[in-house]
Amino acid sequence: EVQLVESGGGLVQPGRSLRLSCAASGFTFDDYAMHWVRQAPGKGLEWVSGISWNSGSIGYADSVKGRFTISRDNAKNSLYLQMNSLRAEDTALYYCAKDMGMWELHFDYWGQGTLVTVSS
Amino acid sequence: QSALTQPASVSGSPGQSITISCTGTSSDVGSYNLVSWYQQHPGKAPKLMIYEVSKRPSGVSNRFSGSKSGNTASLTISGLQAEDEADYYCCSYAGSSPVVFGGGTKLTVL
Numbered sequence A: 001e002v003q004l005v006e007s008g009g010g011l012v013q014p015g016r017s018l019r020l021s022c023a024a025s026g027f028t029f030d031d032y033a034m035h036w037v038r039q040a041p042g043k044g045l046e047w048v049s050g051i052s053w054n055s056g057s058i059g060y061a062d063s064v065k066g067r068f069t070i071s072r073d074n075a076k077n078s079l080y081l082q083m084n085s086l087r088a089e090d091t092a093l094y095y096c097a098k099d100m101g102m103w104e105l106h107f108d109y110w111g112q113g114t115l116v117t118v119s120s
Numbered sequence B: 001q002s003a004l005t006q007p008a009s010v011s012g013s014p015g016q017s018i019t020i021s022c023t024g025t026s027s028d029v030g031s032y033n034l035v036s037w038y039q040q041h042p043g044k045a046p047k048l049m050i051y052e053v054s055k056r057p058s059g060v061s062n063r064f065s066g067s068k069s070g071n072t073a074s075l076t077i078s079g080l081q082a083e084d085e086a087d088y089y090c091c092s093y094a095g096s097s098p099v100v101f102g103g104g105t106k107l108t109v110l
Helices: none
Strands: A003-007 A010-012 A018-025 A034-039 A045-051 A058-060 A068-073 A078-083 A092-099 A107-110 A114-118 B009-012 B018-023 B035-040 B047-050 B064-069 B072-077 B086-093 B099-101 B105-109
Touching: A003 A092, A018 A034, A018 A092, A018 A114, A034 A078, A034 A107, A045 A068, A045 A078, A045 A092, A045 B086, A045 B099, A058 A068, A107 B047, B009 B018, B018 B086, B018 B105, B035 B064, B035 B072, B047 B064, B072 B086
Parallel strands: A010 A114, B009 B105
Antiparallel strands: A003 A018, A018 A078, A034 A045, A034 A092, A045 A058, A068 A078, A092 A107, A092 A114, B018 B072, B035 B047, B035 B086, B064 B072, B086 B099, B086 B105
């Protein structure tokens, strides 16, 4: 059974940093691209970032480019999101999502999310 | 990259069919057959319902179908059931950006 478990969310002040993690199991992690998708309270989905199976392709939404860094450790079956210079508008539930392939941009499994709140 | 345009809400009675539209541009929906649709029930993670415009993942009911014409993709749900009541989001590859979601559509089953 595919499982994605996010962690690392919490309350953080504007301008500070936070690192999210996603532990994956139930599939061959290094065969698939992985993504972060967020959802602000009461709002829609927003793709944040994605990374190919071998980290050769990485993409970011314009809203986080230059502030967030995605990475993965295939030996640990883990995905990460380093978030710097956080803003109030980054407040959201952050989902880890598995790609259907190496970079197909369809997300067939999702975690339950980790909540990030940026507030002073 | 602007979000894809979806109606804020649609409704239908049990047994009826409804269609949710998703309008993009020639830079996203119009140029690639990489449109997907997600269902999200309140408090739950999204679920993939359609990928590559019209393909259904294993386990998704054949009451759900997808199509595309020009810059607009559509999700059709036939034989509406109470459990179909949820939010629905379209998503498309958008080139350099490279992924854009629609704003979401709330489906109400009357």
